[in-house]
Amino acid sequence: xxxxxxxxxxxxxxxxxxxxxxxxxxxxxxxxxxxxxxxxxxxxxxxxxxxxxxxxxxxxxxxxxxxxxxxxxxxxxxxxxxxxxxxxxxxxxxxxxxxxxxxxxxxxxxxxxxxxxxxxxxxxxxxxxxxxxxxxxxxxxxxxxxxxxxxxxxxxxxxxxxxxxxxxxxxxxxxxxxxxxxxxxxxxxxxxxxxxxxxxxxxxxxxxxxxxxxxxxxxxxxxxxxxxxxxxxxxxxxxxxxxxxxxxxxxxxxxxxxxxxxxxxxxxxxxxxxxxxxxxxxxxxxxxxxxxxxxxxxxxxxxxxxxxxxxx
Numbered sequence: 001x002x003x004x005x006x007x008x009x010x011x012x013x014x015x016x017x018x019x020x021x022x023x024x025x026x027x028x029x030x031x032x033x034x035x036x037x038x039x040x041x042x043x044x045x046x047x048x049x050x051x052x053x054x055x056x057x058x059x060x061x062x063x064x065x066x067x068x069x070x071x072x073x074x075x076x077x078x079x080x081x082x083x084x085x086x087x088x089x090x091x092x093x094x095x096x097x098x099x100x101x102x103x104x105x106x107x108x109x110x111x112x113x114x115x116x117x118x119x120x121x122x123x124x125x126x127x128x129x130x131x132x133x134x135x136x137x138x139x140x141x142x143x144x145x146x147x148x149x150x151x152x153x154x155x156x157x158x159x160x161x162x163x164x165x166x167x168x169x170x171x172x173x174x175x176x177x178x179x180x181x182x183x184x185x186x187x188x189x190x191x192x193x194x195x196x197x198x199x200x201x202x203x204x205x206x207x208x209x210x211x212x213x214x215x216x217x218x219x220x221x222x223x224x225x226x227x228x229x230x231x232x233x234x235x236x237x238x239x240x241x242x243x244x245x246x247x248x249x250x251x252x253x254x255x256x257x258x259x260x261x262x263x264x265x266x267x268x269x270x271x272x273x274x275x276x277x278x279x280x281x282x283x284x285x286x287x288x289x290x291x292x293x294x295x296x297x298x299x300x301x302x303x304x305x306x307x308x309x310x311x312x
Contacts (some may be wrong), residue, residue, distance in 0.1 A: 007099060008118060009065075011072025017058035018120055023300035025052045025293065026071075026116035026124040026154070029063035029106035032078065033087040034267045035127065036282060037274075042082035044286050046075075048293045052125070055297030062115045064090060067102035071119045081106060091144045109156065110148035113226065117152050122215065122303060124154050125296035127289045128162040128192040129228065131170030133265065134252060141265070142173065150177035154226040155215050155303075157296040159233050159288040160190035160197060163241065164248055164269045167197045175202065180218070180227045182211060184295065190232040193284045194241040201230055208295065212302035216310075231295050237287035239280055247276040 010018070017024050027048060032041045049059035060072040063081060070077070081087060088105035090098055095114060098105040107115060109129055116124050130143025149156065161170045171189065174181050183189055183201030191197035205211050211229055218227070251272040255261075260268050273281045 006118060007068045009068040009070045010119070011060070011070070011074060013058055014060045014072035014119075021304060023057035023123070023297065023304055024060050024121045025057045025296045025300050026112055026119075026121045027052070027059055027061040027293070028109060028112040028124075028126050029061055029073070029081060030089055030108050031127060031289065032061075032081050033084060033106040034089050035270060036285070037271075038082055040282060040286070042078055044289065045078050045082070047286070048125070048289050051290045051293040052297045055294045055301075057123075057297035057300045059293075060116075060119070060121060062107050062112050064095070064098050064103070064105045064107070066104055067099050069099060069115055069118070071115065071121075092148060093144065109145040109158075110143075113148045113152040113154045113156065116154050122154055123157070123296050123300040125157045125289070125292040127158065127285060127292070128160060129156065129158045130266070131161040131165040131167070132173055134164075134166045136166060136169065139261065141261070146170070146173050146177060146179070149174065149179045149228055150225045152226055153219060153224065155211065155229060155296075155299060156226055157229045157231055157292045157299065159192050159292060160230040161192065162266065163191040163193055163197070163244055164252070164266065164273075167191055168199055171199065171202070174228065177225070178223070179225055180214065182214070182227060182229050184211075184229055184231045186232055188232075190230050191241060192288065193233060193239040193244060193281060195232040195235065195238050196241065198241065205229075208298040208302040209306065211299050212306045215299075215303060216306055229295070229299070231288075231292050233284060233288040234291050237284045239277065239284050244273075244277075247273060251276065
């Protein structure tokens with residue numbers, strides 16, 4: 001059966017790195033279009049890419065532009081995405097349709113993982129993964145990110161799950177799906193803006209080398225899926241969970257009262273928390289994404305070193 005060619009478009013630096021066996025880190029684009037306001041979104045995207053480069057890897061921000069699945073974005077494309085107010089938010093369910101229509105969209109965690117796998121990139125840095133939303137027993141609102149982690153072989157570095165989610169239920173689903181959840185450098189699972197969600201992570205690892213070896217062993221065992229590396233926000237940027245809890249509850253109530261659901265919930269809550277924290281949530285978000293980019297670059301480099309040490 002004939003299939004259409006994959007419309008992959010590599011940025012020159014990314015193609016050169018992949019072909020040369022250099023470390024590459026995938027980056028999502030919804031943080032540009034749906035996660036932050038202009039101009040902080042584009043400034044942050046550039047800073048995150050700079051963090052990856054400074055740590056010795058090549059950044060590959062991923063998006064769909066006019067039907068092309070772009071693996072790495074030039075500066076003008078970043079700017080265009082950042083200014084757009086109607087860019088589609090793409091997950092597993094709508095990625096193919098967007099490409100087939102020749103449309104433009106920003107990739108979520110799930111869609112970025114799919115694109116990274118197609119491009120041969122095994123490490124991905126993001127802010128926080130999606131998960132089980134509060135009240136999911138009524139709404140059934142569970143992010144596709146969790147199932148993507150269970151089937152796509154990419155190591156994802158995030159500051160845990162977003163604090164607006166039901167984190168214990170998110171961890172339960174990840175356990176059921178067989179996804180390794182690894183806290184980096186601590187025992188507790190982080191909650192995005194806060195270093196601890198009040199629950200222990202299933203696993204703890206303290207070095208990029210250990211995480212890289214686990215990734216390669218998972219491949220060797222033939223186990224599908226990736227790993228979630230939960231990297232706590234830097235201490236100086238943390239917002240304590242106790243301070244955030246009433247603000248999150250208020251934002252949740254407002255979203256329910258306004259009838260906001262599905263893909264619009266997370267952007268609404270993040271924007272409302274920005275207002276309620278007088279910008280502190282955005283500053284924390286920027287700090288944690290940059291920290292995740294640095295760690296992901298170290299893991300990407302460790303993967304290459306570990307492979308080079310395998311006999312034969």
